[in-house]
Amino acid sequence: MERENVWEIKPGEVRKPGSIHVAILALLIGVGAVAGTFGSLSIPLGYGVTGFWPGVAVQAVGSIWFGLWGVAAGFLFPFISNSLAGAPLYVSFAYLPSNLLQGLIPLLAFKYMKLDPRLTSAKDYIGYIIFGVIINNIIGAAWAVTALQAIGLITVESVPLFFSGWTIGNGIPSLIFGIILLKALSPLVVKHRAFCKGWLA
Amino acid sequence: MGKMKRSLLGYLPEESPIFMLHPLTRLLFLLVVSAYPMLVEIPELNVIGILFMFAIFKYGKVDLGIIKNYKLAFINLFFVLAIAYTFFGGYRPEYRVLVELGPIKICWENLRWAMMVYIRLIFAILIIIFFLSTTRERDVVVGLRSLRVPFSLCYMTGLALRSIGLSLIDFNTIREAEKARALDLSALPFSEKVKKFGLYIVPLIALAIRRSDEVSNALDSRGFKLTGLKTEGRTDYVTSKYRFSTRDYVLIVLMIVFLVGIILVNWRYGLFNAENSLLFRV
Numbered sequence: 001m002e003r004e005n006v007w008e009i010k011p012g013e014v015r016k017p018g019s020i021h022v023a024i025l026a027l028l029i030g031v032g033a034v035a036g037t038f039g040s041l042s043i044p045l046g047y048g049v050t051g052f053w054p055g056v057a058v059q060a061v062g063s064i065w066f067g068l069w070g071v072a073a074g075f076l077f078p079f080i081s082n083s084l085a086g087a088p089l090y091v092s093f094a095y096l097p098s099n100l101l102q103g104l105i106p107l108l109a110f111k112y113m114k115l116d117p118r119l120t121s122a123k124d125y126i127g128y129i130i131f132g133v134i135i136n137n138i139i140g141a142a143w144a145v146t147a148l149q150a151i152g153l154i155t156v157e158s159v160p161l162f163f164s165g166w167t168i169g170n171g172i173p174s175l176i177f178g179i180i181l182l183k184a185l186s187p188l189v190v191k192h193r194a195f196c197k198g199w200l201a
Numbered sequence: 202m203g204k205m206k207r208s209l210l211g212y213l214p215e216e217s218p219i220f221m222l223h224p225l226t227r228l229l230f231l232l233v234v235s236a237y238p239m240l241v242e243i244p245e246l247n248v249i250g251i252l253f254m255f256a257i258f259k260y261g262k263v264d265l266g267i268i269k270n271y272k273l274a275f276i277n278l279f280f281v282l283a284i285a286y287t288f289f290g291g292y293r294p295e296y297r298v299l300v301e302l303g304p305i306k307i308c309w310e311n312l313r314w315a316m317m318v319y320i321r322l323i324f325a326i327l328i329i330i331f332f333l334s335t336t337r338e339r340d341v342v343v344g345l346r347s348l349r350v351p352f353s354l355c356y357m358t359g360l361a362l363r364s365i366g367l368s369l370i371d372f373n374t375i376r377e378a379e380k381a382r383a384l385d386l387s388a389l390p391f392s393e394k395v396k397k398f399g400l401y402i403v404p405l406i407a408l409a410i411r412r413s414d415e416v417s418n419a420l421d422s423r424g425f426k427l428t429g430l431k432t433e434g435r436t437d438y439v440t441s442k443y444r445f446s447t448r449d450y451v452l453i454v455l456m457i458v459f460l461v462g463i464i465l466v467n468w469r470y471g472l473f474n475a476e477n478s479l480l481f482r483v
Contacts, residue, residue, distance in 0.1 A: 019425060022357055023416035027409040030364030034372050035402055052391075054398060058406070080365065083333065084210075086274040088325030089235035151239065153318055155311075158289035172395075180399045185407060194413055 003121070005114055006190050007197050015201040021069045024194045028066065028073035029080065032058040036081030055081055056102055056170040057177035060132040063103035064110045064117050064182070065189045067196030074103030094147035098140035102170070105139065106132035118186040119179065128182065133175045141166035209362070210333040211267050219261040219335045226449045228344030231332040233456040238324040240463050242475040247320045254327040263334045271330060279319060286315035313480050338362035339439060346440045353427055360416070364409075371408045375401050 009015060036055025059074030066073070078099045082092045109131035110117060115124045145163045148154045154162055189195050205212040206220070213219065219227070238247055258265055290311030300307040342359040346352070376386065379400060386394055386401070467473045475481065 017427065018417070019420040020413060020417040022353075022360070022420060022425070022427065023413040024410070026357060026360035026364045027368070027413050027416065029361040030366075030368035031405055031409045033365045034368040034405065052395065054402060057402065061406075076361070080362075083329050086271045086278075086326045086330070088238070088322060089231060089329055090239045090325070152242070153322075154285060155290055155314070157291040158285040161285055161289050176395070177399055177402050180403060181406060184403050185410070188407075189410065192410060194410065 003116070006116055006118070006195075007111060007114055009197055015196075015198060017069075017200040020194045021066070021196075021201065024066050025069045025073050028058065028062045028070060029077040032062070032073060032077030033081045033084065036078055037084050052173060053169050054173040054177055056137065056174045057181060059099065059103040060106045060128075060136065060174050060178050061117075061181045063107040064132070065186070065195060067107065067201075068199045069194075069196065071100065071103040071107060075100045090151070091148070091153070094151060095144055098143045098147075101143065102136045102140040105136035116186075117182055117190065119182050125179070128178065129175065132178055133171050137167050137170040137174065140170065207337060208334050209336055209338070210330070211264060213264075213335055214262045217262040217335070219263075221446070221448065222452070223347070223443050223445050223449045224336070224340035224343040225347040225445075226452050227332065227336055227340060228348075229453055229456060231328065233460050235325060235328050236460055237463060238321040238328075240460075240467060241473040242317060242321070243473055243478045244317045244320040245479055246473065247317075247324045250324040251320070251327060254324065254331060258327075258331060258334075261331070261335055263331065267334050268327075268330060271326065275323065275326070278322060282315045282319050283312075286311045286318075290314065309483075313483075314475075317475055317478070317480065338366075343439050343443055346437060347443075352437070353425070356425060367412070368405065368409065371405055372401065375404050375408075 032055050035058050036053060055078060058077070059070075062070035062073055064070070075096060078095060079092045082095065083089065106128065109115065109127055113123075113127055115127040117124075119125055119128065141163050144166055145154065145159045148162060149156060149159055204215045206215055206217075207213075237250060241247060241250075255265075258268075287307045288305055290308065292306050292308060293310075296306070296308040296310045298306045298308055299312070338359055341362060342355050345355045345358060379386070384397060384400065386397055389397065463473060471477070
């Protein structure tokens with residue numbers, strides 16, 4: 001049987017960004033900030049880097065479901081959750097590209113490789129683990145520690161400590177909660193009007 | 202106790218002098234003053250900054266108990282910095298070794314750097330705590346509107362900040378529901394907390410998705426569209442409630458003059474570099 005492609009726009013189907021996407025953006029920021037603050041307060045390693053940050057699951061999954069709206073939410077909410085957890089403003093600014101990439105990479109992978117967010121096959125699981133758990137967090141961590149080092153907040157020698165803290169602290173929650181969220185909620189989300197088959201709608 | 206106004210982090214007495222300032226002044230305080238500890242490396246000046254922040258906490262009648270909520274974050278940061286700089290701080294032949302623990306050399310230069318970074322961060326964190334303790338969602342929106350940020354972006358910002366409160370309420374509702382089913386996350390060890398957190402995050406997102414329909418309908422019924430308001434020339438109600446005073450102009454000019462001064466002096470003479478600190482003479 002042929003696999004259903006959730007990204008395919010059917011003939012006659014009109015998709016336009018609207019107020020539902022604005023609402024999703026705002027609400028994802030809220031959920032992400034709450035989830036992110038929980039993590040940031042659990043094992044803080046300093047500068048908003050934590051040993052366990054569930055917010056990253058919202059970044060990856062939100063981007064897969066809601067396209068660039070999810071990416072925007074994932075880009076913005078860590079700024080709020082880091083601030084609430086006590087990270088200085090300009091450190092939060094420095095993390096913005098990391099947070100952008102952590103959402104954008106899984107979105108690109110799911111769209112271009114036509115992976116199913118409902119995780120219906122091994123290919124979907126592997127795709128999520130590679131792009132939503134490993135690659136996005138490694139790239140995000142690489143940017144973050146480079147930025148911290150450039151600002152002069154960490155030494156070159158302590159880069160591996162912070163890099164591994166970020167990668168593991170994001171990787172584990174995005175693996176556990178990301179898969180749970182995709183498995184539990186994707187069947188509902190793909191039928192919801194907020195689901196983005198394209199970039200914005 | 203007099204009347205209190207809610208802020209992003211707690212409550213602030215209505216008679217607080219902070220409310221005499223325009224929200225834009227408070228927003229610029231965050232954006233401009235936060236740059237000081239990033240540009241100034243000298244710990245003595247950052248200590249003055251910390252004392253200044255405590256003074257304005259006091260002057261603004263901000264409950265200092267809010268800072269206590271960050272006690273763990275401050276302690277953690279201290280230990281992380283101490284470990285990062287003592288064990289991962291690196292070694293150069295010119296460094297003064299204080300203690301040798303096998304292959305690890307604890308050097309004065311690394312400890313000094315850790316102290317300087319810690320003091321800078323405390324100053325920067327106090328600035329953000331002050332902002333969050335004295336600002337409401339509405340103030341952020343008014344501040345952005347005053348900066349001529351497009352209406353739809355300001356509206357989205359306000360909605361996003363409000364949704365944090367809604368998500369917190371949802372989070373607490375879910376927590377109570379889980380408690381009623383004999384699951385208390387706070388009583389569990391960390392590994393169990395991690396395993397069980399899925400029971401919180403799934404309903405939290407499900408509720409957010411369900412609420413998105415209500416919010417979307419509310420936005421449509423209020424005439425919101427991505428490019429702005431559907432009816433042109435509508436009064437921007439929230440901004441009409443605030444007025445800029447001489448006090449605001451003076452403060453904004455002072456903050457910007459200080460920032461430009463720091464940048465210029467540092468760029469021209471490197472006066473605020475760590476090498477000019479008293480710690481470097483030890």
